[in-house]
Amino acid sequence: MPQKNKSRWAQHRPEGGNFFPENLDTSLCTHIIYAFAILKNSKLAPSEWNNLQNELNMYSRLMELKKTNDIKILLAIAGWNFDSGDIFDVIKNKQLRKEFVQQSTQFLRDYQFDGLDLHCEYPDNRLRNKQLFTTLTKELHIAFQPYYLLLTATVGAAKSIIEADYEIDKISQYLDFVNLMPYDLQAGSWKNTTSLHTPLYANPQDKKQIIFNQNWTINYWIQHGMSKEKINMGLIxxxxxxxxxNSSNADIGAPTLEPGEPGKYTREKGLLSYYEICEKFNNDQWIHKYDDVQKSMYAYNEKMWIGYNNIHTLTIRVNYINEKGLGGVAIWAPDFDDFSGKFCNRGPYPLINTVVNLIRSSTTTSSSSPSITVELLKTIKKNNQKIKIIYSIFGLWQSEYSTLLTHIEQREQFNEQIYQFLLNNKFDGFDIDFNIQDNKISLMNKYYLSIWLSELKNILISNKLLLSIGISGKKLVLDYSYDFIRIANTIDFIRLMAFDQTSKTVTNLINPLYSVTDDDQYNDINWAINYVQKLGIPPEKISLGLPTYGRRYTLVNGHENTIKSPIIGSSMILSYSDICKLIETDEYIKVYNNKSYSSYAFNSNTKLWISYNTINDVALK
Structure with missing residues (x-):
C-alpha cells in the first residue's frame, strides 16, 4: 500500500515551501512515518522543541489527521548516523536495550503513534553487527505485540550495507514491512560526474553499475529472504x-565542477524538490533527455544538469512494483512534491496522485487468477445446487466511480461488458457495493444511481440474473445517497451494512441491536432496519449484514473500560479467530450488554478494549 514519510525539516523552509501536518492529503496514503525522533539518555525522545510544546505541538497536529481517514501514523527513530546519540551503547547492552524497548513502547502509546520505524539506511560503522540489529527487532516485536504496534524498518540499498548490517531472512519475521530505499546510490554531492540518482535498471556498458540500481536491490532483498509482500519500494x-x-558535454557521466546551487525553498546544495524543478523548467531553456535503458529523466542547460523523476518515470516504476507483486511504495517525501499545486500546473500532489492511482487500480483486482477463482466457485455450486453466486464490485466509494455513474456512454459499455462476464462465468447475479463514507457523500448522485440500476435490471432480467446493492446503515448516508422509492422495484434485495460505525474518541459496539444511550439512537440495527423500510424498501428485500470481525480500541485509562470510554489512537480490525485467542486468557474480562444484545471484552493492564459478536449475539440478531 502507498506509504508517505513526513520530514520534520520541511516546517522550517521559507513561505511557499514550508510544510506542516495539515498540508498532507491523507486520502493518498495508508501510513505516515514522522521523521525523526532521537535517542536522548538512552531513551526515545522528540527531536524538535515544538513536537510537544505550545500551540505548534506537532505530535497532536499529526494525530488530528486520523480524524479524516483511517491511517496509521508511525514514529521513525533517527537514521543511525543522524542524531543517533548513544544508540551503539544501547544496542550492545542487554539491560539498556531492555529499558529502551520498554520506554519506547510506552512513548508510542502515550503519544498515540501506531508503531515505530527503525530508520537505518546508513548505519554508523560501529553498529555493523547485524546479529544485534536482529535481536533489537525481535525484542521490539515481542514488546509491541500485546498493543498491536507496528514495527517497520527503512533500510539501505547498497550491497556493502546490506551484507554488513541486515540478516534479511531473520528480520523478515519480526518486521511488518520494510521501506527499501534504492536511490542516491551513485549520485550526490560527493560525485564529480553527472549521474542518475534513481536508475531502475543498470546500464550494461557500465560494469560498476550492475549493483547500483533499483531492480538489483529489490531482487537481492527477495532472494535473501524478505517476503516481497513486505517490501515497499522507495520512490523519491x-x-x-x-x-x-563544460556545457558542450552534458551526457550521463560528464565531468562536473560541484553540486548545483541550493533551491529557493529546500536550500540544500545538489538537491531540488520537484516543484523547484518545475519552476526552473518554466523560467529557463532546458534540453530534456530520457534514458530508455535506466528508465530515467535528466535535463540540462549551459550551466546546470538535473536528474529527476516525473509522471512518466514514476509510472514505469509503479508498473514494475505491481508486476513484481511488492507490498507498495514508500514515498520520500510529500513535501518535495508540488503539494500546493502552484508550481507545476497539474494541481496538488501531481506525482503522488499518479503513484496512488496506479497502485489502487492494481489492487482493485483479485490477486488470484480469475480462472482459478471461477473454477473454485463452480466446485462450490456443484456441491450445493441451491446456492446462488453473485459477483460484486466497488466497496468504499471512490471519486472515479462517479464518472461511470453520470456518463451514459460509459454506463452502456460497462453494462454490456458485465452482462457478458456474468454469462461467460455462470454467475447468478450482480451486486454493487455502495458503502459510502460520510466524507464521500458529495461524490454520490442518487438520481443517476437509480437510472443505472434500472438499466442493469433491464439487461439482467432476460437471463433471470439477480441484482442487489450493499448500502451503509448511517443516517446521513441513507438520507443523501439512495432514492429507495425509485430502486425498490428494481433490485432483488439490499445488503444493509448497519455495523462498524467506529468512533475516533470513545469505545463503540461493532453492531448493537439496540442503542445503549439516547444520543446514539441512529447507530443500531433496529433503527436502521425500520428507517430503510420507512424510506421505501419492503422487509422481505432487506438482508442484514453481520460482521465476522471485531474492533480493538486502546483505552485512555484501563480502569475506565465501559461502552463510550475515552480512547487514544485509532481502532483496529481483529479477526474472530484472533479475538478468541485473546479473550480466552485470564487477563481479559468478558462483558455482555443486555440492552444492546452485544459483547465486549477488556484488559485493564494493557488498556485494550474489544467489541465483537459471540455465537449467541449472532443468533439473537
Missing amino acids: LYGRTFKLF
Missing part, C-alpha cells in the same frame, strides 16, 4: 543537480 520526489564542467 527530489532531483539531484550538478554544475557542468
